[in-house]
Amino acid sequence: MPAIxxxxxxxxxxxxxxxxxxxxxxxxxxxxxxxxPNGSGKTTTLRLLLGILSPDEGRxxxxxxxxxxxxxxxxxxxxxxxxxxxxxxWMPALAYLNFFGRLYGMEFSGGDYRARLRRxxxxxxxxxxxxxxxxxxxxxxxxxxxxxxxxxxxxxDEPTNGLDPRGRRExxxxxxxxxxxxxxxxxxxxxxxxxxxxxxxxIGILEGGLVRYEGPLTDESQSAISYRFHLENGAAVQSxxxxxxxxxxxxxxxxxxxxxxxxxxxxxxxxxxxxxxxIIEAVAVSGGVEDLYLYYTQGGKL
Amino acid sequence: xxxxxxxxxxxxQEDFRSARxxxxxxxxxxxxxxxxxxxxxxxxxxxxxxxxxxYLMAGLxxxxxxxxxxxxxxxxxxxxxxxxxxxxLLLTPATGHRLAWAKLLGILFSxxxxxxxxxxxxxxxxxxxxxxxxxxxxxxxxxxxxxxxLGGPALAFSARMKSFKGVLSLGLTLLLLLGSPVVLGPxxxxxxxxxILDLAxxxxxxxxxxxxxxxxxxxxxxxxxxxxxxxxxxxxxxWFLKAVTRRIEP
Numbered sequence: 001m002p003a004i005x006x007x008x009x010x011x012x013x014x015x016x017x018x019x020x021x022x023x024x025x026x027x028x029x030x031x032x033x034x035x036x037p038n039g040s041g042k043t044t045t046l047r048l049l050l051g052i053l054s055p056d057e058g059r060x061x062x063x064x065x066x067x068x069x070x071x072x073x074x075x076x077x078x079x080x081x082x083x084x085x086x087x088x089x090w091m092p093a094l095a096y097l098n099f100f101g102r103l104y105g106m107e108f109s110g111g112d113y114r115a116r117l118r119r120x121x122x123x124x125x126x127x128x129x130x131x132x133x134x135x136x137x138x139x140x141x142x143x144x145x146x147x148x149x150x151x152x153x154x155x156x157d158e159p160t161n162g163l164d165p166r167g168r169r170e171x172x173x174x175x176x177x178x179x180x181x182x183x184x185x186x187x188x189x190x191x192x193x194x195x196x197x198x199x200x201x202x203i204g205i206l207e208g209g210l211v212r213y214e215g216p217l218t219d220e221s222q223s224a225i226s227y228r229f230h231l232e233n234g235a236a237v238q239s240x241x242x243x244x245x246x247x248x249x250x251x252x253x254x255x256x257x258x259x260x261x262x263x264x265x266x267x268x269x270x271x272x273x274x275x276x277x278x279i280i281e282a283v284a285v286s287g288g289v290e291d292l293y294l295y296y297t298q299g300g301k302l
Numbered sequence: 303x304x305x306x307x308x309x310x311x312x313x314x315q316e317d318f319r320s321a322r323x324x325x326x327x328x329x330x331x332x333x334x335x336x337x338x339x340x341x342x343x344x345x346x347x348x349x350x351x352x353x354x355x356x357y358l359m360a361g362l363x364x365x366x367x368x369x370x371x372x373x374x375x376x377x378x379x380x381x382x383x384x385x386x387x388x389x390x391l392l393l394t395p396a397t398g399h400r401l402a403w404a405k406l407l408g409i410l411f412s413x414x415x416x417x418x419x420x421x422x423x424x425x426x427x428x429x430x431x432x433x434x435x436x437x438x439x440x441x442x443x444x445x446x447x448x449x450x451x452l453g454g455p456a457l458a459f460s461a462r463m464k465s466f467k468g469v470l471s472l473g474l475t476l477l478l479l480l481g482s483p484v485v486l487g488p489x490x491x492x493x494x495x496x497x498i499l500d501l502a503x504x505x506x507x508x509x510x511x512x513x514x515x516x517x518x519x520x521x522x523x524x525x526x527x528x529x530x531x532x533x534x535x536x537x538x539x540x541w542f543l544k545a546v547t548r549r550i551e552p
Contacts, residue, residue: 052389052392052551052552053551053552072395075394075395076395082389082390084386084389086387086390088312088316090316099311100390100394102304102305102307102308103395104394104395145390
Protein backbone atom coordinates (compact mmCIF):
# COMPACT_ATOMS: atom_id res chain seq x y z
CA MET A 1 0.00 0.00 0.00
CA PRO A 2 1.44 3.41 -0.91
CA ALA A 3 1.83 5.91 1.91
CA ILE A 4 -0.12 8.48 -0.07
CA UNK A 5 -2.38 8.04 -3.06
CA UNK A 6 -4.24 10.98 -4.61
CA UNK A 7 -6.47 10.75 -7.66
CA UNK A 8 -8.14 13.65 -9.49
CA UNK A 9 -7.91 16.12 -6.62
CA UNK A 10 -9.70 19.43 -7.19
CA UNK A 11 -9.94 22.44 -4.93
CA UNK A 12 -11.07 26.00 -5.56
CA UNK A 13 -11.15 29.05 -3.30
CA UNK A 14 -13.90 31.58 -4.02
CA UNK A 15 -14.47 29.88 -7.38
CA UNK A 16 -10.78 30.33 -8.27
CA UNK A 17 -9.45 26.86 -9.08
CA UNK A 18 -6.18 26.05 -7.32
CA UNK A 19 -5.97 22.30 -7.92
CA UNK A 20 -7.47 21.00 -11.15
CA UNK A 21 -7.11 17.25 -10.95
CA UNK A 22 -3.92 16.44 -9.06
CA UNK A 23 -2.90 12.78 -9.00
CA UNK A 24 0.22 11.45 -7.34
CA UNK A 25 1.57 8.52 -5.37
CA UNK A 26 4.16 8.48 -2.59
CA UNK A 27 5.59 5.14 -1.50
CA UNK A 28 6.44 4.18 2.07
CA UNK A 29 9.98 5.27 2.92
CA UNK A 30 10.19 7.82 0.09
CA UNK A 31 11.63 11.26 0.54
CA UNK A 32 9.37 12.98 -1.93
CA UNK A 33 10.10 16.50 -3.21
CA UNK A 34 7.02 18.51 -4.01
CA UNK A 35 8.01 21.32 -6.33
CA UNK A 36 6.23 24.13 -8.08
CA PRO A 37 6.15 27.89 -8.47
CA ASN A 38 4.49 30.18 -5.93
CA GLY A 39 0.72 29.77 -6.00
CA SER A 40 0.87 26.43 -7.79
CA GLY A 41 -1.08 24.75 -4.98
CA LYS A 42 1.65 22.94 -3.01
CA THR A 43 0.55 24.16 0.42
CA THR A 44 -3.11 23.55 -0.46
CA THR A 45 -2.26 19.97 -1.46
CA LEU A 46 -0.39 19.41 1.81
CA ARG A 47 -3.32 20.81 3.81
CA LEU A 48 -5.72 18.51 1.95
CA LEU A 49 -3.46 15.55 2.68
CA LEU A 50 -3.45 16.51 6.35
CA GLY A 51 -7.24 16.83 6.46
CA ILE A 52 -7.29 20.48 7.52
CA LEU A 53 -8.94 21.39 4.21
CA SER A 54 -11.56 19.34 2.37
CA PRO A 55 -11.33 18.66 -1.35
CA ASP A 56 -14.06 19.68 -3.81
CA GLU A 57 -13.49 16.52 -5.84
CA GLY A 58 -11.12 13.60 -5.96
CA ARG A 59 -9.91 10.79 -3.77
CA UNK A 60 -7.20 10.97 -1.11
CA UNK A 61 -5.76 8.06 0.83
CA UNK A 62 -3.06 8.73 3.42
CA UNK A 63 -1.95 5.50 5.12
CA UNK A 64 -5.17 4.09 3.71
CA UNK A 65 -7.33 6.71 5.46
CA UNK A 66 -9.43 9.53 4.08
CA UNK A 67 -8.08 12.64 5.87
CA UNK A 68 -11.43 14.47 5.67
CA UNK A 69 -13.17 11.62 7.50
CA UNK A 70 -10.47 10.24 9.81
CA UNK A 71 -8.67 13.48 10.67
CA UNK A 72 -8.04 12.90 14.38
CA UNK A 73 -7.04 9.27 13.80
CA UNK A 74 -4.71 10.26 10.97
CA UNK A 75 -3.14 13.06 12.99
CA UNK A 76 -1.85 10.52 15.51
CA UNK A 77 0.16 8.86 12.70
CA UNK A 78 1.38 11.81 10.65
CA UNK A 79 2.72 15.26 11.42
CA UNK A 80 3.83 18.38 9.61
CA UNK A 81 6.03 21.43 9.85
CA UNK A 82 4.22 24.37 8.26
CA UNK A 83 6.29 27.13 6.72
CA UNK A 84 5.37 29.45 9.61
CA UNK A 85 6.73 27.05 12.33
CA UNK A 86 3.62 27.63 14.50
CA UNK A 87 5.57 28.47 17.65
CA UNK A 88 4.16 30.19 20.74
CA UNK A 89 6.65 32.99 21.34
CA TRP A 90 6.07 33.17 25.09
CA MET A 91 6.78 29.46 25.75
CA PRO A 92 10.25 28.05 26.47
CA ALA A 93 11.25 25.20 24.13
CA LEU A 94 10.77 22.43 26.71
CA ALA A 95 7.27 23.67 27.67
CA TYR A 96 6.35 23.96 23.98
CA LEU A 97 7.37 20.37 23.28
CA ASN A 98 5.65 19.18 26.45
CA PHE A 99 2.41 20.95 25.44
CA PHE A 100 2.31 19.23 22.05
CA GLY A 101 3.40 15.90 23.52
CA ARG A 102 0.38 15.98 25.82
CA LEU A 103 -1.89 17.06 22.95
CA TYR A 104 -0.83 13.94 21.08
CA GLY A 105 -1.42 11.87 24.22
CA MET A 106 2.24 10.84 24.42
CA GLU A 107 3.30 9.53 27.79
CA PHE A 108 6.82 10.88 27.88
CA SER A 109 8.91 11.64 30.94
CA GLY A 110 10.71 14.96 31.33
CA GLY A 111 13.88 13.16 30.26
CA ASP A 112 12.25 12.05 26.99
CA TYR A 113 11.40 15.63 26.07
CA ARG A 114 14.89 16.78 26.91
CA ALA A 115 16.38 14.02 24.77
CA ARG A 116 14.19 15.06 21.86
CA LEU A 117 15.40 18.64 22.12
CA ARG A 118 19.01 17.49 22.26
CA ARG A 119 18.43 15.36 19.18
CA UNK A 120 17.64 18.45 17.09
CA UNK A 121 20.58 20.32 18.58
CA UNK A 122 18.71 22.46 21.13
CA UNK A 123 19.65 22.92 24.78
CA UNK A 124 16.80 21.63 27.00
CA UNK A 125 18.00 23.87 29.85
CA UNK A 126 17.51 26.98 27.73
CA UNK A 127 14.58 28.66 29.49
CA UNK A 128 14.36 31.70 27.21
CA UNK A 129 11.01 32.21 25.45
CA UNK A 130 10.93 30.90 21.90
CA UNK A 131 10.50 34.42 20.43
CA UNK A 132 14.15 35.12 21.31
CA UNK A 133 15.38 32.12 19.28
CA UNK A 134 17.22 32.46 15.97
CA UNK A 135 15.52 31.30 12.77
CA UNK A 136 17.57 28.09 12.81
CA UNK A 137 16.65 27.31 16.41
CA UNK A 138 12.97 27.90 15.64
CA UNK A 139 13.22 25.56 12.67
CA UNK A 140 14.82 22.86 14.83
CA UNK A 141 12.14 23.23 17.48
CA UNK A 142 9.51 23.02 14.76
CA UNK A 143 11.03 19.76 13.57
CA UNK A 144 11.17 18.41 17.14
CA UNK A 145 7.48 19.28 17.46
CA UNK A 146 6.68 17.64 14.15
CA UNK A 147 8.44 14.46 15.36
CA UNK A 148 6.76 14.44 18.79
CA UNK A 149 4.26 11.68 17.89
CA UNK A 150 6.84 9.56 16.05
CA UNK A 151 4.90 9.95 12.79
CA UNK A 152 4.94 7.52 9.90
CA UNK A 153 4.74 10.40 7.42
CA UNK A 154 6.28 13.82 7.93
CA UNK A 155 5.17 16.78 5.80
CA UNK A 156 7.61 19.66 5.60
CA ASP A 157 6.79 23.01 4.01
CA GLU A 158 10.02 24.86 3.13
CA PRO A 159 11.99 23.19 5.96
CA THR A 160 15.29 25.00 5.34
CA ASN A 161 13.88 28.43 4.57
CA GLY A 162 16.00 31.13 6.17
CA LEU A 163 18.73 28.77 7.37
CA ASP A 164 22.43 29.35 6.76
CA PRO A 165 24.37 26.63 4.84
CA ARG A 166 25.49 24.90 8.03
CA GLY A 167 21.95 24.91 9.45
CA ARG A 168 20.60 23.51 6.18
CA ARG A 169 23.21 20.76 6.17
CA GLU A 170 22.32 19.81 9.74
CA UNK A 171 18.60 19.65 8.94
CA UNK A 172 19.39 17.54 5.85
CA UNK A 173 21.46 15.12 7.94
CA UNK A 174 18.72 14.87 10.57
CA UNK A 175 16.02 14.13 7.99
CA UNK A 176 18.20 11.55 6.18
CA UNK A 177 18.94 9.88 9.52
CA UNK A 178 15.24 9.71 10.42
CA UNK A 179 14.41 8.29 7.01
CA UNK A 180 17.20 5.71 7.21
CA UNK A 181 16.71 4.62 10.81
CA UNK A 182 12.92 4.73 11.15
CA UNK A 183 11.81 4.34 7.55
CA UNK A 184 10.04 7.69 7.89
CA UNK A 185 8.24 8.82 4.74
CA UNK A 186 8.97 12.51 4.16
CA UNK A 187 7.18 14.92 1.84
CA UNK A 188 9.06 18.16 1.28
CA UNK A 189 7.50 21.15 -0.37
CA UNK A 190 10.30 23.53 -1.31
CA UNK A 191 11.74 25.99 -3.79
CA UNK A 192 15.30 25.15 -2.82
CA UNK A 193 16.39 22.65 -5.44
CA UNK A 194 19.60 21.85 -3.56
CA UNK A 195 17.41 20.44 -0.75
CA UNK A 196 15.65 18.25 -3.26
CA UNK A 197 18.87 16.98 -4.85
CA UNK A 198 20.40 16.15 -1.47
CA UNK A 199 17.34 14.56 0.12
CA UNK A 200 14.75 13.30 -2.30
CA UNK A 201 14.51 10.07 -4.23
CA UNK A 202 11.33 11.11 -6.09
CA ILE A 203 9.72 14.38 -7.02
CA GLY A 204 6.42 15.75 -8.22
CA ILE A 205 6.26 19.05 -10.10
CA LEU A 206 3.03 20.97 -9.69
CA GLU A 207 2.13 23.75 -12.08
CA GLY A 208 -1.16 25.33 -12.97
CA GLY A 209 -3.03 23.09 -10.56
CA LEU A 210 -1.78 19.86 -12.16
CA VAL A 211 1.12 17.49 -11.53
CA ARG A 212 3.27 17.96 -14.64
CA TYR A 213 5.94 15.46 -13.70
CA GLU A 214 6.21 12.70 -11.16
CA GLY A 215 9.15 10.35 -10.88
CA PRO A 216 12.87 10.19 -10.18
CA LEU A 217 15.10 13.24 -10.08
CA THR A 218 16.21 12.72 -13.66
CA ASP A 219 13.56 12.20 -16.29
CA GLU A 220 14.51 8.75 -17.55
CA SER A 221 11.87 8.86 -20.24
CA GLN A 222 13.76 11.66 -21.89
CA SER A 223 17.15 11.70 -23.50
CA ALA A 224 17.01 15.47 -23.33
CA ILE A 225 20.12 17.52 -22.72
CA SER A 226 20.42 21.15 -21.72
CA TYR A 227 22.72 23.66 -23.42
CA ARG A 228 23.50 27.26 -22.64
CA PHE A 229 24.09 29.39 -25.73
CA HIS A 230 25.91 32.71 -25.73
CA LEU A 231 24.41 35.04 -28.34
CA GLU A 232 25.98 38.07 -29.95
CA ASN A 233 25.24 41.18 -27.93
CA GLY A 234 21.81 42.63 -28.62
CA ALA A 235 20.62 39.60 -30.57
CA ALA A 236 16.86 39.19 -30.42
CA VAL A 237 15.22 35.86 -29.67
CA GLN A 238 12.30 35.25 -31.98
CA SER A 239 8.91 35.33 -30.37
CA UNK A 240 7.04 33.04 -30.35
CA UNK A 241 9.77 30.43 -30.00
CA UNK A 242 9.44 28.20 -33.02
CA UNK A 243 12.12 25.52 -33.01
CA UNK A 244 10.52 22.06 -32.86
CA UNK A 245 12.39 19.66 -30.58
CA UNK A 246 14.15 22.48 -28.70
CA UNK A 247 12.62 24.15 -25.62
CA UNK A 248 13.68 27.59 -24.45
CA UNK A 249 14.09 27.27 -20.70
CA UNK A 250 15.55 30.61 -19.67
CA UNK A 251 16.88 33.87 -21.07
CA UNK A 252 19.41 35.91 -19.12
CA UNK A 253 21.25 38.85 -20.71
CA UNK A 254 22.97 37.46 -23.81
CA UNK A 255 22.65 33.81 -22.67
CA UNK A 256 19.80 31.44 -23.36
CA UNK A 257 19.29 27.96 -21.89
CA UNK A 258 17.62 25.35 -24.08
CA UNK A 259 16.55 21.74 -23.61
CA UNK A 260 17.38 19.68 -26.68
CA UNK A 261 14.74 16.99 -26.78
CA UNK A 262 15.27 15.47 -30.19
CA UNK A 263 18.37 14.95 -32.30
CA UNK A 264 21.97 15.67 -31.53
CA UNK A 265 23.25 18.91 -30.00
CA UNK A 266 25.11 19.66 -33.25
CA UNK A 267 21.91 19.34 -35.27
CA UNK A 268 20.07 21.52 -32.79
CA UNK A 269 22.75 24.23 -32.92
CA UNK A 270 22.59 24.14 -36.73
CA UNK A 271 18.78 24.57 -36.57
CA UNK A 272 19.09 27.53 -34.22
CA UNK A 273 21.79 29.25 -36.28
CA UNK A 274 19.84 28.71 -39.50
CA UNK A 275 16.80 30.06 -37.69
CA UNK A 276 18.63 33.32 -37.13
CA UNK A 277 20.16 33.00 -33.66
CA UNK A 278 23.74 34.34 -33.67
CA ILE A 279 25.33 31.72 -31.38
CA ILE A 280 28.95 32.44 -30.50
CA GLU A 281 29.41 29.87 -27.73
CA ALA A 282 27.63 26.70 -26.60
CA VAL A 283 28.04 25.06 -23.17
CA ALA A 284 26.49 21.71 -22.21
CA VAL A 285 24.66 21.92 -18.87
CA SER A 286 24.32 18.90 -16.66
CA GLY A 287 20.71 17.68 -16.54
CA GLY A 288 18.95 17.46 -13.20
CA VAL A 289 16.15 18.75 -11.06
CA GLU A 290 16.65 22.34 -12.17
CA ASP A 291 16.18 21.39 -15.83
CA LEU A 292 13.17 19.29 -15.01
CA TYR A 293 11.73 22.09 -12.92
CA LEU A 294 12.29 24.76 -15.56
CA TYR A 295 11.00 22.51 -18.32
CA TYR A 296 7.81 21.39 -16.61
CA THR A 297 6.95 24.74 -15.08
CA GLN A 298 7.04 26.33 -18.52
CA GLY A 299 4.28 24.14 -19.87
CA GLY A 300 6.30 21.01 -20.57
CA LYS A 301 5.99 21.37 -24.30
CA LEU A 302 8.75 21.19 -26.86
CA UNK B 303 -10.67 15.22 28.66
CA UNK B 304 -6.97 14.31 28.43
CA UNK B 305 -6.53 16.41 25.29
CA UNK B 306 -8.59 19.25 26.75
CA UNK B 307 -6.37 19.63 29.80
CA UNK B 308 -3.20 20.84 28.04
CA UNK B 309 -5.27 23.14 25.84
CA UNK B 310 -6.95 24.75 28.85
CA UNK B 311 -3.57 24.99 30.56
CA UNK B 312 -2.16 26.80 27.55
CA UNK B 313 -5.07 29.25 27.42
CA UNK B 314 -4.69 30.05 31.13
CA GLN B 315 -0.91 30.38 30.99
CA GLU B 316 -1.21 32.66 27.98
CA ASP B 317 -3.19 35.03 30.19
CA PHE B 318 -0.38 35.33 32.70
CA ARG B 319 2.76 34.86 30.67
CA SER B 320 1.93 36.97 27.65
CA ALA B 321 2.01 40.77 27.76
CA ARG B 322 -1.69 40.79 26.84
CA UNK B 323 -2.80 39.21 30.12
CA UNK B 324 -0.67 41.43 32.34
CA UNK B 325 -1.83 44.54 30.43
CA UNK B 326 -5.47 43.59 30.92
CA UNK B 327 -5.03 43.03 34.67
CA UNK B 328 -3.34 46.41 35.10
CA UNK B 329 -6.05 48.20 33.07
CA UNK B 330 -8.87 46.46 34.96
CA UNK B 331 -7.27 47.27 38.34
CA UNK B 332 -6.81 50.92 37.30
CA UNK B 333 -10.41 51.29 36.13
CA UNK B 334 -11.78 49.69 39.30
CA UNK B 335 -9.48 51.79 41.49
CA UNK B 336 -10.46 55.07 39.86
CA UNK B 337 -14.14 54.21 40.12
CA UNK B 338 -13.84 53.13 43.77
CA UNK B 339 -12.00 56.33 44.67
CA UNK B 340 -14.73 58.38 42.93
CA UNK B 341 -17.44 56.54 44.82
CA UNK B 342 -15.95 57.37 48.20
CA UNK B 343 -14.45 60.80 47.55
CA UNK B 344 -16.52 62.55 44.87
CA UNK B 345 -18.87 65.13 46.37
CA UNK B 346 -21.98 63.76 44.66
CA UNK B 347 -21.13 60.08 44.27
CA UNK B 348 -20.15 59.75 47.92
CA UNK B 349 -23.72 60.69 48.83
CA UNK B 350 -25.06 57.51 47.20
CA UNK B 351 -26.24 54.93 49.64
CA UNK B 352 -24.24 51.78 50.15
CA UNK B 353 -26.39 49.53 47.94
CA UNK B 354 -26.29 51.96 45.03
CA UNK B 355 -22.50 52.21 45.24
CA UNK B 356 -22.23 48.39 45.14
CA TYR B 357 -24.66 48.29 42.21
CA LEU B 358 -22.64 50.84 40.21
CA MET B 359 -19.42 48.99 40.92
CA ALA B 360 -21.02 45.65 39.94
CA GLY B 361 -22.28 47.25 36.69
CA LEU B 362 -18.75 48.38 35.92
CA UNK B 363 -17.45 44.85 36.53
CA UNK B 364 -20.13 43.50 34.15
CA UNK B 365 -19.09 46.05 31.49
CA UNK B 366 -15.45 44.97 31.87
CA UNK B 367 -16.49 41.31 31.71
CA UNK B 368 -18.45 41.95 28.50
CA UNK B 369 -15.40 43.64 26.98
CA UNK B 370 -13.13 40.80 28.05
CA UNK B 371 -15.52 38.27 26.54
CA UNK B 372 -15.65 40.07 23.18
CA UNK B 373 -11.92 40.80 23.08
CA UNK B 374 -10.77 37.32 24.06
CA UNK B 375 -13.44 35.61 21.97
CA UNK B 376 -12.50 37.62 18.88
CA UNK B 377 -8.85 36.90 19.49
CA UNK B 378 -9.48 33.15 20.06
CA UNK B 379 -9.06 31.57 16.65
CA UNK B 380 -8.45 34.71 14.55
CA UNK B 381 -5.49 35.67 16.74
CA UNK B 382 -3.98 32.17 16.45
CA UNK B 383 -4.53 32.37 12.71
CA UNK B 384 -2.79 35.76 12.47
CA UNK B 385 0.12 34.55 14.63
CA UNK B 386 0.26 31.44 12.39
CA UNK B 387 -0.09 29.03 15.30
CA UNK B 388 -3.54 27.70 14.41
CA UNK B 389 -2.32 25.24 11.81
CA UNK B 390 -0.12 23.35 14.28
CA LEU B 391 -3.11 23.00 16.62
CA LEU B 392 -5.27 21.73 13.78
CA LEU B 393 -2.62 19.11 13.01
CA THR B 394 -3.06 17.51 16.42
CA PRO B 395 -5.74 14.94 17.27
CA ALA B 396 -7.66 17.70 19.12
CA THR B 397 -10.89 18.41 17.25
CA GLY B 398 -12.30 21.87 16.51
CA HIS B 399 -14.82 21.38 19.32
CA ARG B 400 -12.11 20.67 21.86
CA LEU B 401 -10.13 23.72 20.77
CA ALA B 402 -13.29 25.84 21.06
CA TRP B 403 -14.20 24.50 24.54
CA ALA B 404 -10.67 25.12 25.76
CA LYS B 405 -10.74 28.68 24.47
CA LEU B 406 -14.16 29.29 26.00
CA LEU B 407 -12.93 27.98 29.35
CA GLY B 408 -9.91 30.29 28.95
CA ILE B 409 -12.29 33.23 28.54
CA LEU B 410 -14.22 32.11 31.63
CA PHE B 411 -10.95 31.92 33.51
CA SER B 412 -10.18 35.54 32.55
CA UNK B 413 -13.60 36.44 33.93
CA UNK B 414 -12.84 34.57 37.14
CA UNK B 415 -9.62 36.56 37.56
CA UNK B 416 -11.52 39.80 36.94
CA UNK B 417 -14.15 38.78 39.46
CA UNK B 418 -11.53 37.95 42.12
CA UNK B 419 -9.81 41.25 41.37
CA UNK B 420 -13.12 43.10 41.81
CA UNK B 421 -13.99 41.56 45.22
CA UNK B 422 -11.80 43.89 47.34
CA UNK B 423 -13.15 46.91 45.48
CA UNK B 424 -16.75 45.79 46.04
CA UNK B 425 -15.94 45.15 49.68
CA UNK B 426 -14.36 48.61 49.98
CA UNK B 427 -17.47 50.38 48.74
CA UNK B 428 -20.11 48.05 50.18
CA UNK B 429 -18.85 46.34 53.33
CA UNK B 430 -20.99 48.59 55.52
CA UNK B 431 -24.22 47.51 53.75
CA UNK B 432 -26.23 44.31 54.02
CA UNK B 433 -26.37 43.04 50.41
CA UNK B 434 -22.70 42.55 49.64
CA UNK B 435 -22.77 38.76 49.78
CA UNK B 436 -25.84 38.32 47.51
CA UNK B 437 -24.34 40.99 45.25
CA UNK B 438 -21.18 38.91 44.89
CA UNK B 439 -23.14 35.73 44.22
CA UNK B 440 -25.38 37.27 41.59
CA UNK B 441 -22.48 39.19 40.04
CA UNK B 442 -20.63 35.90 39.64
CA UNK B 443 -23.64 34.06 38.16
CA UNK B 444 -24.81 36.79 35.77
CA UNK B 445 -21.23 37.72 34.84
CA UNK B 446 -20.50 34.09 33.93
CA UNK B 447 -23.64 33.95 31.77
CA UNK B 448 -22.83 37.28 30.06
CA UNK B 449 -19.28 36.09 29.32
CA UNK B 450 -20.72 32.91 27.76
CA UNK B 451 -23.38 34.81 25.79
CA LEU B 452 -20.89 37.34 24.36
CA GLY B 453 -17.68 35.31 24.29
CA GLY B 454 -19.24 32.28 22.57
CA PRO B 455 -20.41 34.10 19.41
CA ALA B 456 -17.17 36.11 19.24
CA LEU B 457 -15.25 32.83 19.37
CA ALA B 458 -17.52 31.30 16.72
CA PHE B 459 -17.00 34.29 14.40
CA SER B 460 -13.26 34.10 14.92
CA ALA B 461 -13.32 30.45 13.87
CA ARG B 462 -14.75 31.49 10.51
CA MET B 463 -13.37 34.97 9.84
CA LYS B 464 -9.72 35.48 8.94
CA SER B 465 -9.04 38.85 10.52
CA PHE B 466 -9.00 39.62 14.23
CA LYS B 467 -9.98 43.23 13.54
CA GLY B 468 -12.98 42.09 11.51
CA VAL B 469 -14.18 39.77 14.29
CA LEU B 470 -13.56 42.43 16.93
CA SER B 471 -15.59 45.01 14.97
CA LEU B 472 -18.45 42.54 14.72
CA GLY B 473 -18.21 41.64 18.41
CA LEU B 474 -18.14 45.26 19.55
CA THR B 475 -21.11 46.06 17.28
CA LEU B 476 -23.02 43.21 18.92
CA LEU B 477 -22.05 44.56 22.33
CA LEU B 478 -23.25 48.06 21.40
CA LEU B 479 -26.53 46.65 20.09
CA LEU B 480 -27.07 44.80 23.35
CA GLY B 481 -26.00 47.82 25.38
CA SER B 482 -28.11 50.43 23.64
CA PRO B 483 -31.54 49.47 25.11
CA VAL B 484 -30.02 49.78 28.57
CA VAL B 485 -29.69 53.53 28.07
CA LEU B 486 -33.36 53.97 27.09
CA GLY B 487 -35.20 56.51 29.23
CA PRO B 488 -37.38 55.24 32.15
CA UNK B 489 -40.68 55.97 30.37
CA UNK B 490 -39.63 54.10 27.23
CA UNK B 491 -38.44 51.18 29.31
CA UNK B 492 -41.83 50.97 30.96
CA UNK B 493 -43.61 50.69 27.59
CA UNK B 494 -44.48 47.28 26.09
CA UNK B 495 -41.58 47.43 23.62
CA UNK B 496 -39.22 48.55 26.35
CA UNK B 497 -40.29 45.69 28.60
CA ILE B 498 -39.78 43.13 25.82
CA LEU B 499 -36.35 44.59 25.02
CA ASP B 500 -35.47 44.52 28.70
CA LEU B 501 -36.52 40.91 29.01
CA ALA B 502 -34.93 39.71 25.79
CA UNK B 503 -31.66 41.59 26.19
CA UNK B 504 -29.18 39.61 28.31
CA UNK B 505 -27.20 42.70 29.26
CA UNK B 506 -30.36 44.43 30.49
CA UNK B 507 -31.32 41.17 32.22
CA UNK B 508 -28.01 41.19 34.08
CA UNK B 509 -28.29 44.79 35.22
CA UNK B 510 -31.95 44.37 36.21
CA UNK B 511 -31.10 41.27 38.22
CA UNK B 512 -28.29 43.09 40.04
CA UNK B 513 -30.60 46.07 40.63
CA UNK B 514 -33.30 43.79 41.99
CA UNK B 515 -30.93 41.91 44.31
CA UNK B 516 -28.64 44.70 45.49
CA UNK B 517 -30.91 47.75 45.64
CA UNK B 518 -34.37 46.23 46.11
CA UNK B 519 -33.17 43.24 48.19
CA UNK B 520 -35.50 40.90 46.25
CA UNK B 521 -35.20 37.12 46.52
CA UNK B 522 -34.30 34.43 44.04
CA UNK B 523 -37.91 33.80 42.95
CA UNK B 524 -38.05 37.20 41.29
CA UNK B 525 -34.83 36.55 39.38
CA UNK B 526 -35.85 33.21 37.90
CA UNK B 527 -37.40 34.47 34.64
CA UNK B 528 -34.42 36.65 33.76
CA UNK B 529 -31.91 33.97 34.77
CA UNK B 530 -33.80 31.31 32.80
CA UNK B 531 -33.71 33.49 29.69
CA UNK B 532 -29.98 34.06 30.12
CA UNK B 533 -29.36 30.34 30.64
CA UNK B 534 -31.36 29.65 27.46
CA UNK B 535 -29.18 32.16 25.58
CA UNK B 536 -26.05 30.49 26.96
CA UNK B 537 -27.20 27.04 25.83
CA UNK B 538 -28.04 28.41 22.37
CA UNK B 539 -24.59 29.99 22.19
CA UNK B 540 -22.91 26.70 23.13
CA TRP B 541 -24.90 24.89 20.44
CA PHE B 542 -23.97 27.57 17.88
CA LEU B 543 -20.30 27.35 18.84
CA LYS B 544 -20.35 23.58 18.51
CA ALA B 545 -21.95 23.78 15.07
CA VAL B 546 -19.52 26.42 13.79
CA THR B 547 -16.33 24.80 15.10
CA ARG B 548 -17.10 21.37 13.67
CA ARG B 549 -14.53 22.24 11.03
CA ILE B 550 -11.95 25.01 11.40
CA GLU B 551 -9.71 26.02 8.51
CA PRO B 552 -6.22 27.47 8.92
